[in-house]
Amino acid sequence: MLCDQTSACMNSVFVSDTRLEAHLEQVHARWQALRASIDLQARSGRVQAEMDPDAFDRMMTAASRAKSGGQRVLWLHRAADVVAGAVSRAKASACTKGCDHCCHIPVTVSRAEAVHLAAVSGKRMATAPAHAVRVSQELEQLQGDGYLEGTGRGRWEHHIGEACPFLSHGECTVWAARPLACRYHYSIDKDNLLCQLLPDKQAVEVPQLNVLAFTAMSWRILGLNQEAADIRDWFSDEA
Ligand code: SF4
Structure with a gap:
């Protein structure tokens, strides 16, 4: 989710009309190859082998015992960073500096996390974000989507192609938060071919690391009854 201001980052995030046909052929060929191989299972397996479950459990336990929403967010971030360490050691993800496609697709943020982002960034958050739902509703949708190979776009797909308000010159300005x-969000493909956005918001499956169980645990700790909304609706200029 970081970009180093290459020309690809500064131009439209959508595949251009002139490249579209060739791109779709590559996408088709990539999925045929992935389905015919065990590469995705192998990459997931390597992540699992590199995981430190005790460290992850310690962070989740601390999160569940935390006294405030802010502390819960911090512990849950640390738990997620344990997973990040495993992904990095396993060399299992295409995600790398210089790529910010996923900063242009919907990003679900709970109220507790929005409060944390507002505190860290100084940006004003909406009190009543547009299109908000309960975290429980968002979790139900994720669980019904077939997360591993789903597009992961969910209910806020009207934001596809719109940069996250915290993306500046291709870099995340709130990386630690x-x-x-x-x-x-990890693509476990070998590069970002499948992450590239198509015109007219056509969906392409991206093979993602299946972290649904971690997301579900985290959201339960944060509180299923609170609101969730897209990051752009929490931090729109009108907020
Ligand atoms: S907060 Fe925004 S800019 Fe940062 S990684 Fe997430 S989507 Fe990208």
Whole structure:
């Protein structure tokens, strides 16, 4: 989710019309190859092998015992960083500096995380964000989507192609405080071919690390009854 201001980052985030046909052929070929191989299972397996479950459990336990929403967010971020360490050691993800496609798709943020982001960034958050739902509703949708190979776009797909308000010149300005949705978003492909956005918001499956169980645990600790909204609706200029 970081970009180093290459020309690809500064131009439109959508695949251009002139490249579209060739791009779709590559996408088709990539999925055929992935389905015919065990690469995705192998990468997931490597992450699992690199996980430190005791460290993860310690962070989750601390989160569940924390006295305030802010402390819960911090412990849950640390738990997510344990997973990040495993992904990095396993060399299992295409996500790398110089790529910010996923900063242009919907990003679900709970109220507790929005409060944390507002405190860290000094940006004003909406008191009643547009299109908000309960965290429980968002979790139900995620669980019904088939997370591993889903597009992961969910109910806020009208934001596809719109930069996250915390993305500046291709870099995340709140990296240490970025929400769980960003921390738990990993393509386990070999590069970002499938992450590139298509015109007219057509969906492409991206093979993601299946972290649904971690997301569900985290949201339960934060509180299923609170609101969730897209990051752009929490931090729109009108907020
Ligand atoms: S907070 Fe925004 S800019 Fe930062 S990683 Fe998440 S989507 Fe990208």
